Amino acid sequence: MKKGSKYGTHRVIQPKGALPQPAAKISNNMDISDNEILIDVEFLNIDSASFTQLKEEAKGDIKKVEKRIMDIVQERGKMQNPVTGSGGMLIGNIEKIGDALKDKIDLKIGDKIATLVSLSLTPLRIDKIKSIQPEIDRVEIEGKAILFESGIYVKLPEDVEHTLALAALDVAGAPAQIKRLVKEGDSVLILGATGKSGLMCSYMAKKMVGKKGLVIGQARNESRAEFLRSTNFCHKIIIGDVLNPIDILEKTLNANNGQEVDISINCLSIPNTEMASILPVRDGGVVYFFSMATSFTKAALGAEGVGKDVTMIIGNGYAKNHAQITLDLVKESGILRKIFKERFLR
């Protein structure tokens, strides 16, 4: 077996010297190096921003989405949407483990895992698309994938249904980051609180702020607000238009006794919501962007333009123990389990 790079750079075809994620094309040859793992893939869970873009491009025609996915993987050696840049994750069974890893990891042949690194850097070969479930961004395939030595994964737990675990793990970074960031007594605004990461962030934020804190959840209309109310994950709920930052600012102030909040968390998946995230936060506060639709320059120039001295953080999908933290949340909250089963199973 040949020796591979920890980060998978040995598989980059173009441009040379790049890492697999920014690379335009990587090798999806399924002969593994000594520090790679071969996975027999069952499902791809396409990143939500990516899947939305694919559906729009195909004007809702699922056959066209299917063809586009095949084409992208053919071209790039990985399922990275060229427009959004994003990927997703996969589920599969361990088929082969490189010699250099065999004694270093807790996996054995046949284990069922979910990869927690993005599909945007994962060597993938699709032999056949068996079905697409567009409502949950899921693609059932026959195919193989490679996990690098630096790649993170989780063994799917036995006491939580796999589909449920996956739905939660897809946004595992979010609650883990919130757990670290939000302190007792904080006031927190969650934009897009009714979506998957929004719900998990709301639940975690409410735990962290304790009795003296305040979690404000934003919903886009009354029916979403009604749903959010039923979860009891937020102390207060505002209905507002995230494309109108002044609207969000005023409603947030109104919900927080006229004060700006300590932290805002953007869990939306639509562009041009940077200012709605920045304006409601006090000087010295934190804006956390989980949305993959965030524009770096709009955030940077936007904060400067309104003279806001806030710390803006790029959401990192990985944090130490993030998979465990997320699975614990799902085990802990019956409401979360129920919602995930009803809405987000994948």
Added chain:
Amino acid sequence: MKKGSKYGTHRVIQPKGALPQPAAKISNNMDISDNEILIDVEFLNIDSASFTQLKEEAKGDIKKVEKRIMDIVQERGKMQNPVTGSGGMLIGNIEKIGDALKDKIDLKIGDKIATLVSLSLTPLRIDKIKSIQPEIDRVEIEGKAILFESGIYVKLPEDVEHTLALAALDVAGAPAQIKRLVKEGDSVLILGATGKSGLMCSYMAKKMVGKKGLVIGQARNESRAEFLRSTNFCHKIIIGDVLNPIDILEKTLNANNGQEVDISINCLSIPNTEMASILPVRDGGVVYFFSMATSFTKAALGAEGVGKDVTMIIGNGYAKNHAQITLDLVKESGILRKIFKERFLR
């Protein structure tokens, strides 16, 4: 006096509900609201990208540039280049202060200031263009401008030449953020250490890390490295290719006793340098992106892709007291003043 919005939304003519910067047209009526400041303008310093575009459009004919500037301000109520979207800054004297601000700010009638918010959101009326100095993107005018309550500015110091102060203030956010972020004993990697913001960040970082810390500056070739060595702003210098993250990682480890650094600071102005910023940083460390060429998704997915638990921050051009912190640096360091005079005057 009428009451205005802190962010100037009361002056937006089109589209309604927008903030002044993204707006197509704002009001440059010079009757001020109670929380606005009227400025008698002397100079516009047009953003470099904008001025380059104007010159190219006019095929170098300065009379045509002059007319185009007049037309843009006439159309939009602000000097925002419709092609580049960018503005610039201005210098002028305080003419009038709204009643609601009089006792809240440190300005008085007649003070000379530079605005630190972009011209792309500043209501401006030009009565006459007196001269244009194309080599320094400067336009001398007769005219008036408005500063909103959220608008930031700096009183120009008497003991630093205005041109020098302006050149430094252009990147004022960077050293102020570094002052806050970097702690004693930290190891810090500065990518693009030989540029304007890179030099200021290196100088500030070396001050902050103290005797036990380490500042590593990256230069792209030997002649830039030689220049950087002559400043003595970094403890160590690496020559490396920022488009090759593995190269930067290895050279950084080599300069830091085989250890990853606590903090990396991206002061480059070229795309695809996210991974070169992320890889050399230890888990739990910080990556600060000042580069406007940063891609949000490349950073977010890149860190996840290599399983790096780092905090990634979007560089904010504004921080409390940033102008003063920056001017203090320029006053303090003769080397910095000399470099600025030789290389960056505007």
